[in-house]
Amino acid sequence: xxxxxxxxxxxxxxxxxxxxxxxxxxxxxxxxxxxxxxxxxxxxxxxxxxxxxxxxxxxxxxxxxxxxxxxxxxxxxxxxxxxxxxxxxxxxxxxxxxxxxxxxxxxxxxxxxxxxxxxxxxxxxxxxxxxxxxxxxxxxxxxxxxxxxxxx
Amino acid sequence: xxxxxxxxxxxxxxxxxxxxxxxxxxxxxxxxxxxxxxxxxxxxxxxxxxxxxxxxxxxxxxxxxxxxxxxxxxxxxxxxxxxxxxxxxxxxxxxxxxxxxxxxxxxxxxxxxxxxxxxxxxxxxxxxxxxxxxxxxxxxxxxxxxxxxxxxxxxxxxxxxxxxxxxxxxxxxxxxxxxxxxxxxxxxxxxxxxxxxxxxxxxxxxxxxxxxxxxxxxxxxxxxxxxxxxxxxxxxxxxxxxxxxxxxxxxxx
Numbered sequence: 199x200x201x202x203x204x205x206x207x208x209x210x211x212x213x214x215x216x217x218x219x220x221x222x223x224x225x226x227x228x229x230x231x232x233x234x235x236x237x238x239x240x241x242x243x244x245x246x247x248x249x250x251x252x253x254x255x256x257x258x259x260x261x262x263x264x265x266x267x268x269x270x271x272x273x274x275x276x277x278x279x280x281x282x283x284x285x286x287x288x289x290x291x292x293x294x295x296x297x298x299x300x301x302x303x304x305x306x307x308x309x310x311x312x313x314x315x316x317x318x319x320x321x322x323x324x325x326x327x328x329x330x331x332x333x334x335x336x337x338x339x340x341x342x343x344x345x346x347x348x349x350x
Numbered sequence: 351x352x353x354x355x356x357x358x359x360x361x362x363x364x365x366x367x368x369x370x371x372x373x374x375x376x377x378x379x380x381x382x383x384x385x386x387x388x389x390x391x392x393x394x395x396x397x398x399x400x401x402x403x404x405x406x407x408x409x410x411x412x413x414x415x416x417x418x419x420x421x422x423x424x425x426x427x428x429x430x431x432x433x434x435x436x437x438x439x440x441x442x443x444x445x446x447x448x449x450x451x452x453x454x455x456x457x458x459x460x461x462x463x464x465x466x467x468x469x470x471x472x473x474x475x476x477x478x479x480x481x482x483x484x485x486x487x488x489x490x491x492x493x494x495x496x497x498x499x500x501x502x503x504x505x506x507x508x509x510x511x512x513x514x515x516x517x518x519x520x521x522x523x524x525x526x527x528x529x530x531x532x533x534x535x536x537x538x539x540x541x542x543x544x545x546x547x548x549x550x551x552x553x554x555x556x557x558x559x560x561x562x563x564x565x566x567x568x569x570x571x572x573x574x575x576x577x578x579x580x581x582x583x584x585x586x587x588x589x590x591x592x593x594x595x596x597x598x599x600x601x602x603x
Contacts, residue, residue, distance in 0.1 A: 209483055216479035216552070219498075222464050222472025223553075225426045280434055282373060282565070283427040286558050293557035296484055296548045302590040303544075306597045320586075328564040335568065 206246060213291040214239040220287045230283065233273055237288025241266040245292065255319075259326040260333075262292055267334025275342070285331070294323040353408040355447045356388050361404045361416045363454060364395065366433045368402055371425035373562055375569040377402065380437045387441040399577050422516070425558060432457055466506070473502030477527075477550040486545030493540040497527040497550035516581075517588045520554050524592030527551065532600040543600075547593060554589050556582035 217238030221231040245262040252258065270284035297320030304313035364381045378395045381404060385393030390406045397403070405415040436457055440450050464472070477498020481491045504523035508514045531546040540546055563578035 212479045212483040216476050216483060219472045219475030219477075219479065222468050222475070225428045225463060227428050227462055230427070230431075278435075278438075279431045280372065280376060282371075282376075282561070283431055285565075286425070286427070286561050289561050290552065290555075290557045291480075291483065293552070293555045293560065295480075295552045295555040298555070298586050298590050299544070299548045299551060299593055302594045303597060305590075306594050306601070324560060324582075327560065331561065331564050332568050335565070 206243070209246070210239040210243050213242040216291065217287050220290055224287060226283065226287070233277075234284055234287040237266055237269050237273070237284050238291050240269055241288055242291055256322055256326050259292060259323050260330045263289065263327045263330025264334040264337070266292070267331045268338055271335060271338035271342075281335070289327060289331070292323075292327055294320045297323060351389065352447065353390065353406055353414060355451070356385065356390060357404055357406055357414055357416050359447060359450055359454065360385050360393070360395070361402065361418055363433060363437055364397070364402045364404060365418045365420060366454075366458070367430065367437075368397065368399075368420045369423040370427070370430035370433060371423065371558070371562075372430050372434070373565050373569070374398065374571040374574040375566065376434070380434065383441050384437055387444050388447075398571075398574050426461075426463075429461055470499060470502045470506075473553060474499040476553050477501070477546075479549075480552045481542075481545050481549030484545045484548045486540075486542045486549065490540045490542050490546050491549075493531070493534045494546045494549040496534075497530050497546055498553055500530055501527050501550055501553050517584060520585055520588045521592045524551055524554055524589045525596045528593045528596030529599060532596065532603065536603060547596075551589055551593065554585070556585035559585065 214235045217235040218231055221234055226234055241262045244265040245258050248258040248261045251261070266288045267285060270281050270288060273284050274281040297316060301313055301316040301320060304310075304316055360381045363384065364377050367377045367380060374397050377397045381395045382393055385395070385404075385406060390408075392407050394405045395403070400420050402418045402420060403415065404418075405413060407413040436453060440453070445453070474495040475498070478491045478495030480498075481494025482488060486494060501523045504526055505519050508519045508522060527550040528547045531540070531543045531550070534540040534546065535543040559578045559582035563575050563582060566572075566578065567575035
């Protein structure tokens, strides 16, 4: 119970509330706030769940970014608004802010090896987010065009 | 139909879309559709992050073009949705050009915006909840919120200065937040300086530029995509420099 709460639920709740904060900054009103924040929480949940699949951080970020993109594309189709409105905010918890900070901390401490590895990890994560978003939107484009064809 | 009025309508709606932070392909696609819906089959729209060019050739064969320069802008997702909705509605219903202009003017007149206090509270909220997200305690969350608030205040204050730019703002506000976090820990108020710094830095991290960049590259707008990639790398470097300066100062404390 305890581990379940602290390891799974709480981080997702934090991600949810932080995304809600971003909604004020990027001027999102109404039900959009709830949907954007849910996207952020969902992304982090997928990231945590992906640990069962593989311990590789890059793969987990990739899966989470794909899931968020698919979620945003579906929400955009359902509510007839641009995909970006959901995607921008929901992806933010995954952006490697800690990587930038770690790299700088090692750099200041003069630890070149650690600095380079933190830097490469940051770039790797950013790349994974890019590829994940690409994968998700290409996937949804295929799915939607297929479903349109079968509906005709 | 007056092609000059149509051109103005397309260019103004396009400017609004660009200024609210829409991607390039959305702007180009929406405005092209709008022009086609009004019968300008040969309309050409070209956009890069700072510029929007709309051109049509009326039946008399004398081409007309309008170029808009887009100033540096933030992100306004609500405005983007409304402009997008308006563009779709205009394509579907094609009201007269006067009515279309009226609807655009109405849209601009009532732009719902959050108050300054709400936006600052948003900064505080982000800082407060990203701090425990990156491993801080609940007590750290309170001070993370304060650091987030300081970033919001610094950015707003620097925004008013003439000649400021996004990198200068990012540099100063990240350095200030990191120094505050170190001071809070120094005086025993908070426990984890790392978590507080990272949590409040998430406000400055170039997530939006990165997301936009990859969506644009996928859509084939390489020029705009590269511009945003450069922007995000520069922003990340500036954050690193700001925190680096603060960390160095912290070693001297």
